[in-house]
Amino acid sequence: MGAEGHADGTVGKALDVLDMVASHGRPVRFSELLTESAFPKATLYRFLQTLTHQGMLAHDPDRGTYSLGVRLVRLAHAAWAQSSLAPIARPYVDELAEKTGETIHLAQMDLGQVLYVDKRNAARPVEMFAQAGKVGPAYCTGVGKAMLAYLPEEALEAALARQSFHRHTEHTLDSPAKLRTELKAIRARGHAFDREEHEPGIICCAVPILSRAGRAIGALSVTSTTARTTLAALEARAGLIKDIAARISAEAESWRFPEQG
């Protein structure tokens, strides 16, 4: 029975339908949606009509399928532009990618989760958005820990409460206590590691992007594999990453708060 949870209000239900379509990753038939949703026929039908009429979904009358609509694409651009760090940081991220030749992640914190807002892949030189936009856990990723380390106590508390502490690998820090110890170490040295805590073989070195007030407004990381490099070699890059992060920070500060003394 509805593993989901709280779907209160008409708007909430409509958004659930949207999510359902999105989760398929391809055009879906009405009947497919009907079988997997708890909504009665007519209700589901009306939601699909409304969402289509609103441009959030697109209906292909020939094939009788629904897919995500252009209005969402437009919102995608707005969201991208508004997640402020990405457009500002772009040239700096490019620079870091070029200098290291490794995979770069730019992330922001949202409700205890990590939101990747930009990415440069080592293999495929310029790919984007298709990669960005993903969300991930904070407690077991480099960027996540880097940002958690600079959260004010109250916000940290809230964020920790939202972590699953699922043990992805044998190195995963699987309790708030262990994580807090690690966060202290991160603050001491100014950068965070991912020691195969999320995926085996994947390591990274991450640095927070701090506002003037000392809050983490994002994080930047260089990722690689144990097959190709070592944690020590990645740490050698920490200075460079911090430098780039500082420049992004300065740029962001002047952009977001042009008027100040």
Add this chain to the structure above:
Amino acid sequence: MGAEGHADGTVGKALDVLDMVASHGRPVRFSELLTESAFPKATLYRFLQTLTHQGMLAHDPDRGTYSLGVRLVRLAHAAWAQSSLAPIARPYVDELAEKTGETIHLAQMDLGQVLYVDKRNAARPVEMFAQAGKVGPAYCTGVGKAMLAYLPEEALEAALARQSFHRHTEHTLDSPAKLRTELKAIRARGHAFDREEHEPGIICCAVPILSRAGRAIGALSVTSTTARTTLAALEARAGLIKDIAARISAEAESWRFPEQG
């Protein structure tokens, strides 16, 4: 009043609120939204609450501002990957840009408006996303007319009703009648022109990207200025543009519907 139009249903209204927040491009205060929306205080407030609770918006309690939320970013990401021509068309657009050396636009139709999903600028070689995402009128742009020309009658009707027919320049087609005549000519020759109809000095040649069923799923255009070239010279490129458009179409078709006979 309310220049907008038909905002039917609760869901539609909520989405309008979403759009409103998105359109600001920065975190917005409740009161700002209140002044520019027609909704009464309590109603607007409830929508904001709902959308925030649903993760479509994020509320910053310190500053008391609303911005786009993670769920939206996730949906937007999916929409970009699934429903936008941009990722599929990218290599072909690159090719066209290189071969022509002119500004290229890739657009899709969004409720009677043109949504630019990718762009290559003649001057600055690789700029993107920041530029893309803009919306423009359909009745006075090359890509817009190219797509309108291949809309089924019913959809065309709806789209025409949404055009302002504002006379941007002396060449603007400023009535549905004139536009319909033009659309017929476009269908006859397979490509559309922008004869300085939107901005003086700006001309373009645009081609629709058609699905197998003959529907316009997007449009592709080469833009230049009267200072640098002529309409005739642009038309000489029509064959090339059509070729590229056909290849994008084929790619899109096979991508969206992998299983078919």
Add this chain to the structure above:
DNA sequence: GACAAAGTTTCACATAATGGAACCAAAAGG
């Protein structure tokens, strides 16, 4: 031509949205 499956419309009913007004908190101003 009969049968089934998928999709669309209807309509009596109840839930859920509505918005004016009251309320609260925190600045501004005297």
Add this chain to the structure above:
DNA sequence: CCTTTTGGTTCCATTATGTGAAACTTTGTC
């Protein structure tokens, strides 16, 4: 320190809106 204003949140009677079983219309199948 007390008043006023501005910005934000909660109440609650009213009614518009959403609801979903069932009937109906395609469209496809044997």
